[in-house]
Every structure is written in C-alpha cells, then in structure tokens.
Amino acid sequence: MKTLKNMQWMLPVLLIIGLGLGACEPQVSSDPDMADPPRAENVTFEMTPDAENANVIEFVNTSGGFKALWDFGNGAKAEGDVVTGRYPLEGEYTVKLTIFTESGQAVNSKVVTIEETKIWMLDDPDLNLLTGGIDNLDGKTWVVDSTQAAHMGVGPPGGDWPEYWAAPPLAKPGTGLYTDEYTFTLRGLEFDMNTNGYVFLNGSYGDEVDGTYEAPGGDLMAQWTAPESLNFNFVKDDDGRMFITISDPGWIGFFAGTREYEIQEISENRLALRFEDSVNGLAWYHTLIPKGYEHPVEEPEEPEPLPYTSEELYDNFDEEGNVTWMADEIAGFNESYDNPAPVPINTSEKVARYVKGSGGAHFYDNLYIDPGFEIDLNQRSTIRLKAYLPSYNDYESVAAEKEAWSDGILKQQVSVKLHDKTGMGGDSWQTQAEIVQTLETNTWVELEFDFSGFSDREDFDRIIIQIGGEAHGNPGIFFIDDFELVE
Template structure:
C-alpha cells in the first residue's frame, strides 16, 4: 500500500530573465504563480519515484527537483533514494517573464537500491563509477550524424561520412554522465557544432567549412540529466540548459533508440523544422568504436541470372513495383526492410509510386514514365510531400527526375558475382530518385549523365518478379531493395 506523502505547498514567485530566454519581451503580463502550479504522484514502481506534471503548458518549463537535478519539460520524473524533505520548484516562462511555484515532498523511507537501474547503469557506469562514464561522438563510423523524416526512425535523408565534420568542434566534446546527483559534465573544449537555424543563439557563430555552424562556447557547469523511461516509442534522455549532445537543433531531449554498454544512438527533433528528426551515435571515450558492418558476403552458390530477353521481352517491356509488402524498403542488408517500413506494404499509402513504369527497350534504351504523378519529397525541391502532379517538378531542382528517356546496360551474372542493371543519364533511376551508389541526394539537381547500378538480388522466371538492391553507403551498411513485376 502506498505510503502517505506529506505535502506542504508554499508560493515563491520569482521573476527572472535568463540569457537563454532573452528573446521574451517584457511588454506583456508575466505568468502567475498559479500558472506555475504542478502536481505529482508516486510511480507504480516505487514511492521513491515521483511523476511530476505542470498544470500549464509553456514554451520553457524548468524544474529543480530538490535532489540536485534540474530538468525541463511539462512532465518529468524525480528519483529520491534517500529519506528526507525535498523542495521541488517549477519555473515557467513566456514572453512576459517567468514565475515559480514550489512544494515540499517528504520521502519517508530510504531505498538504496533505487539507482541500480539498467538504463542508468549503461549511461553512467553505475554506482561504482565514481567519476561517471564519458561518451564521445563515434566519428569514425558512417552515419554518426544523420537526418530523416519525422515519420521514420532512420536517417533516410543523410548520413555523415566517417570524420566528415572534422574542425566543427563536434568530435572534441566530452559528455560525462554521473549517477551521483544525476550530474552531467559537458566539456566542449571551447567549440560547439550547431544547426544553421540556431546560430543567432550563439554569439560568434561561424562557418567551419564542413556545413552548418560552429561557435565558441564553454559549459557553465552545474548541469544535470534525467531519463523518462515510460515514454513512447523510446525512453527520453534530457540534459539541462544550455547543454546539448552532439549537434544543436534547438532541443535538449533525446530519444534513446539504442543504449548499450558501448553504443548510444539518439533521435531528436529539429526545432526549426518539425518534419525532420536528427540522429547522433556515441561511444565511450577510449573505446575503439564499433566497426561498420562488413558487406554481405557473396553467395556460395552461383548468382541469380537474368537475360536481356527477360528484361526487354520482345523488344520492349514495362515493369512496375509489386504492390505488396517487402517490395520497397531499406535495411542493413540486401533484401531487408528493417529500417523502413519494417513489414507492412506501403502501396496503399503511395499509389503514385506503385504506378510508375520502368521501360526497357532494344538498343539499350530505358524510359521512365511517372504516369502523371510522383511521390514528392523535400530533396526534389517540392513542399508538402506525398503524391503530387508530376507537373509540379517543372522549374524545380528535381525537374530531371521527371519522366524521360535514358540508357541502360545489363551485366550478366558470373560465378558468385550478381548480375548488374545500370541506368545512365541525368536523373536516371529505378524506383527511388534519391538513391545512388554510395549515398542519397539531400537536395537536387541530380548529377549530369550519372550512372546508377543495381544488383540483381533475385529473378523468378515463373512469376517474373525481379528484385533489385542498391547500397547507399561506402561499406555495405544500408541497402534499398525493390521488387518489380511486369506491368499489364
């Protein structure tokens, strides 16, 4: 049965203007003490773990949990392993200023085992790690920084190459998490790396020559971390202002996609563009790093063969995406869709993608026919996304990806070497415009007279299903796979 928690509420109105909220004008009424009110309840797990929620919802809500932890957000969780009285204060900010409200919380019994939690131990090294655990960006690994759409859990749009951001300050910063006092030691070594939209918040921001901005900045100290474990779809790690991890996009809360002994992979919002989520990958300082996955070994049986006649029929043959699951996806190996969409068919969501025709003709002629509509994405220079008229591409950076005629060649399978299908021309592609060998376009136009080569992963002569795959990394880490069938 839950122990009774004694609560003594008292009011501490505070009007503070921090540098981090200096953009708020003082020509409006500040929030009231009542606006800063909050409530809390013991968690289902323990009377020493309290779930707090603010009564209002403000742009900035800063909590002092009374246990040495400062954190942000409307909902937070406080851990109190030791018996005692703790004063919890919530300060809310709007354009008129700020106000605070405090309550005393009395924890009646000590629970010394409370901090022995798997996520806490992986992040900090546990109770025995007096100096905490220090993490750094895994700079030697492809994809240590990336960005993708908000409806995905993979950086589909961009993955940084190994050591691509040298000189930005990103690789010099050390992030130390301590279990004692939930301390977050943020050692920037004098330089931080920022999204271009965040430069105004950092005086002296400059172009480091590797994209976006860098700025001189040192941690003021006294920072904390906190984890909300019951969030969906991933637990959320938060660090206090002005701290951030890896690359600043205007937020300080990070979804823990992966947290293991030697790897932390974070997903976080872009405050300037709600359609984007960013990713950073970290490893413990001094750890050699997790090597990129080895390319999938070639099959020990002869590779799948496909002939020119299979491809062009009696002189001309049109193909389209098979409208079924696992016909269009991306994953860590050929044929996998584990990154997206991970199982379901997307044919119903993207009909304009599944009616495209890929036509192979005699004399190496290849024609792409979009059937009047395309699946629009930002890299094409189109806004709004989704199915749109093909005519919208006219005059954009993606105009070359519209219907057109190009060239193709087919290299037959030999021994263990897969057959290869290559299309050549400005904007030539099969199934997905942005994918090319070793990367993806983040913005058009496509390179002139570019060749894109797809491996033939499978061909079933009975069903005439043709499976193509393409590696968009330099080392076999991410593969797009497409299954084509003859068009009616």
C-alpha cells in the first residue's frame, strides 16, 4: 500500500515579486556582484507557512543575485525572489533554490515537512477529469484510443501536431500498446500502470527494460510489469499549460525516453498528450480514452433524394456545355485540346483529350458526369459522342500489372455506363448498365449508346465514359467530342 508521504503534487504556482514589501523584503546575505562564484552556503532562503493554511508556504530568497529559480520538490517550479508553494499532501519535500550572480550560480536546499493531507486542495476541474475526482477515489483508467486516426503520431520538436506521421486506426497491433492501462487516482496521486505483460518502446531505449525484442515497424516491445509504488504529478503553469509527470520507472503509452507529458486537451472522454524525445529530436503524441468507453456511432446522413427526371445534356468542347466533367484516377483530361484530325466527320477546332494512365493505380480510369437527377430513361435514353483512337497506342502488349481476370490488353473500345452512385456508393458497379462499342483507329467515329432497354430503372444518377478497357495498367491517349444525352 502506498503512503501519502511519497506523494507529490502542485496546483498553479503563484509568483509574488518582492518589490518594497516591507517585512517580506529579502534580506541579502551576500554580495550579488562578488568577484568569486557563489557557493552553496551563499544560497539562503526563508520559509513561512501561511497563517490560515500550513500547506501553503511562502519562500523568500535572502541570497541576492539577479535571478532566483525554485524547485519545490513536488514537480513544480517557479522564478522570483518571493514565491509561494502549495502542498496538498503530507510528506517531506526537498526545496531547491538556484541563484545567479554576475560571477556564476549556486544551489542549496531545505526540507519542507507537511504534517497533514488536505484533499480539498486537489479540487481542480482538470485534475478531476484526469482522476475521476474526489467522488471516484478508486481512480480513472485510460487506454490508448486505438480505433481512431492519430491516436499515435510524431512530429518535429517544439511542434504541436504530428506533422511527420499520424497513425491510422489500429496501426500498432501486437505491440502491447493497445492492452496497457493507466489509472490515475486523486487520493495520494497514485498511478497504476497495468501492462498486461507487454510494453512498447522506441528503439533507442531498449536498455530501459530487460528482454526487449523487435516489434512490428522496427521499434521494440518487452515483457515487463510495472512496480506498484508509482505516483504522478499534475502541474499547471502561469500560461495555463498542464503537465503530467510519472514517477520512475513508469510511463504512458509508447516510451520515448521521457516521463513528462503535456496535456494538449482533456475532457470527460478524451486525453491528448504530447511528449518529447530529446535524444532523437522528435515530439510524440497520444490520444487516450477511458477504459470501456465506446465512441458513439455516427449514423451517415441520408442524402437528399434526387428528382427523377430528364434534361438534355451536351458538351461540344468548343463552347461551354451544361455538364461538369470529373475524373476517377484518370491520368489526364483536357476539355480544350486541338483536334488531332479536323476532317469529316469532325471538323471541330477543339475536342477533349482523355489519357489513361500506366500501372496499377490506373486500372479503372473513368470519366464521369453527375447530372444532379435520377435519369428518366423514358424521356431520354440515348447517349451520343464522337471518339478518335490513335494507332500509336499499344493495343497488343499484355500489361505488366493487371487483374487476374483481365487479358491485360488495351482495348479499341469506348464503354458508357450508368451507375446508381447515391444508393450503392463505391459498389455501384454491381448494378450498372453498360454498353461497349469497338472502333477503328485513326478516324473519328460517331457512336450511339441506346439505354432504352433499361427504362424500368429509376436510380441511375451517374454517366461514366471509359476508353481502352479496364483492369489493366496499359496506358493510352484518346479523344472525344460532341457528347449529348438525347431522346
């Protein structure tokens, strides 16, 4: 069982500058401009408990010097000749004062003894969120928020977000990171690190625990159980920043050489931490949630139903049409390209250039239109366009990358498809209507795609044009013109 004498904690430090405060004016016992560097015996200070609360102590530098830095022995620090420390928990605390003179610096210390724990001094709203507060003296247990993006990340030192890398959900399975639990208890500021047998470490710190071995991703994991007598400090500075310090040898999450964590955000169900790895020059990040907490399932918003109607669609690429062209992984689409063969049947000055890319990323290069309505094929069911397929494309070689069911050959064809993209989303190909036409190279061909056989369908809200076939990585350059949806 932990004793309160081992506990350390600090609420916001109150700095009081001693400028002509009468009895509180520091009594200088040494010359701040002395020629020799100061020694420990030159560093002196007075300690005075508050008359109404002996757990609040005023410290006065009586050494002189141009700067006085204090370490209150409970994780909190301050600067100034007259400062105040707060000690909610009973115990002994070593207070250190460092003075700076023109000749150097020196440090000395005294022990402060706090006789009585005053739990009410711990009533801080953020500390209550971390621990569960005085009404939950068994503590509050946190775990890494593994199912959410950016539950772990890394960035440059001094930054405030994971600029280099943010983990996708469940990015570090099998490392121990997702099974470790961290309990913060208000009474005694106790910290329990339940590793469930395994911990996860940066590779630079393998000597911190015994029996480390390589984990997925090149870092280290180890079989390790934390000792029972761990504590934490919770500190707020004058700028409102909050810090947690875990007693050695404990830590939180991925170990990267530090036991001090800045709280970037804290709420009932979220704890965002930032901590720095000074050896490797990195800033690491974790987000945690209370053990057992489940993120609410957000129901996807139902899209507004599209009208079931029909309007004429057209684009001749010489003048502005009434459609918006969009590309799905397509390598290039130019809506105002010089006609490569301005001869009958197409003497237009401008046409559209369609480029199918090379490799696996371009298996399904599609051009598409979302007209903004469910197409009533009883009113308009015919799509017309002109196409030009140059002979300089390679229509014979088998692609190095292809789907298993594809022959891997660039096709001399134009495919027009109708999809239900609103209802089926990414699986709209499963209910598509498709018409494919083959054509000769090096000549403009006028094509007509008649979808009247699908007039019973009322869910088509996307028109797709695909040239050269699909499921293969062979590239191609093609041209289209005079697109229209007509009766």
